[in-house]
Amino acid sequence: MKIVERNHLKKTRRWVVKIGSALLTNEGSGLDYDAIRLWVKQMAGLITSEGSNQPIEIVLVSSGAVAEGMKRLNWAERPDSVYKLQAAAAVGQMGLIQAYESQFQKHKLHTAQILLTHDDLSNRTRYLNARSVLLKLITLGIVPVVNENDTVVTDEIRFGDNDTLAALVANLIDADLLVILTDQQGMFNSDPRQNPQAKLLTEVDALAPELDGMAGDSKGVLGRGGMATKLRAARLAARSGAATIIASGKEDNVLSRIYLGESIGTLLMANHAPLVARKQWLAGHLQMKGELVLDNGAATVLKDKGSSLLAVGVKDVIGQFNRGDMVVCVDESGYEVARGLINYNSDEAMKIKGYATSKISGILGYVDEPELIHRDNLIVG
Secondary structure (H helix, E strand, O other): OOOOOHHHHHHOOEEEEEEOHHHHOHHHOOOOHHHHHHHHHHHHHHHOOOOOOOOOEEEEEEOOHHHHHHHHOOOOOOOOOHHHHHHHHHHHHHHHHHHHHHHHHOOOOOEEEEEEOHHHHHOHHHHHHHHHHHHHHHHOOOEEEEEEOOOOOOHHHOOOOHHHHHHHHHHHHOOOEEEEEEOOOOOEOOOOOOOOOOOEOOEEEOOOHHHHHHHOOOOOOOOOOOHHHHHHHHHHHHOOOOEEEEEEOOOOOHHHHHHOOOOOOEEEEOOOOOOOHHHHHHHOOOOOOEEEEEOHHHHHHHHHHOOOEOHHHEEEEEOOOOOOOEEEEEOOOOOEEEEEEOOOOHHHHHHHOOOOHHHHHHHHOOOOOOOOEOHHHEEEO
16 A cells, blocks of 8 residues: 655655646746746656655646647637637647757656547556556656647547546556646645635545535636646545645745655545556546446445446436446435446346346346446446
8 A cells, every 4th residue: 555645755756747737827828938947857856866865757747738829829818619729739739848848858858748538548458558658658767748639639538637637647657646736835624715714734635525625616717627626636546546745836846845745735645555457447437428326235235345236236227328338326316336337238228227137138138247337347436
């Protein structure tokens, strides 16, 4: 189990660093090259061990492409049109990568551009390929710069924000730590803009339920993610045992100070055993194709015993899906219990719901699998 506390950060060896749009873009007027220079200097120091006892492997997830593209296209406001946004991303991605490459070159480090979509990580083969490439780049001493492939992505297959993408990358490469740099000091127990008495959370379990009411859902003009998305990202990263630090990228030497264990920002700890690799992949699926409503008995068995899901425990089937699609399982109150890859399509599932496994052959005329969802293809919680 990777339980990362402040005094253990020097022992971490693989980081994912995410830098948000609000930090990168000078209030929307293109990239802040001075800020990029300083962050790269810190990352390079950690990678080459100049700023650490031992080298740290870093994968960078960076926002800023759309904002840079808007500047280059002389657009004052973020466009509503999907194609205009994709055009801005395509134009801005050139400037963003050039900025990082030129700065890392000063430290004799190469970068590699990696553009991902949700499809890349939901397809098992492409997921494994992406993992292999990222790990190979890391071993070669190259800094991968990851972003969502905005030029081809649609809302239906979008990660939603780069916080989520960064968390999935942390899962992908088995990172020890996810660092989310933002324009806020960290996570507070209430919105500090509304409550001057709000207190900064320093160290807390990422899964602590009381955090849900503290996160809020504010977001900036240029970015899509607020504090709620950062909390969700921390919980997703925790599935592979990675701790998360949310901190202000405006702090001097923020990355170096995090490495040294200084109490800066909010540390969201992953205080539970990481999921095995296949379960991590399943947990990373963001797009559900359908929904199964379980009776109370089936919901309890899944939560407490991690068993396979049988048709007899299903009360209702919602949506259209095919065999092998990801579906969400909810209890009678609508609370998510699990999600997994289903063995029957929606029409078949509707016909056999509520029936014992022994009845499936008589209803459908065949039996593909005795379970609706096998436990190996099921992620609970």
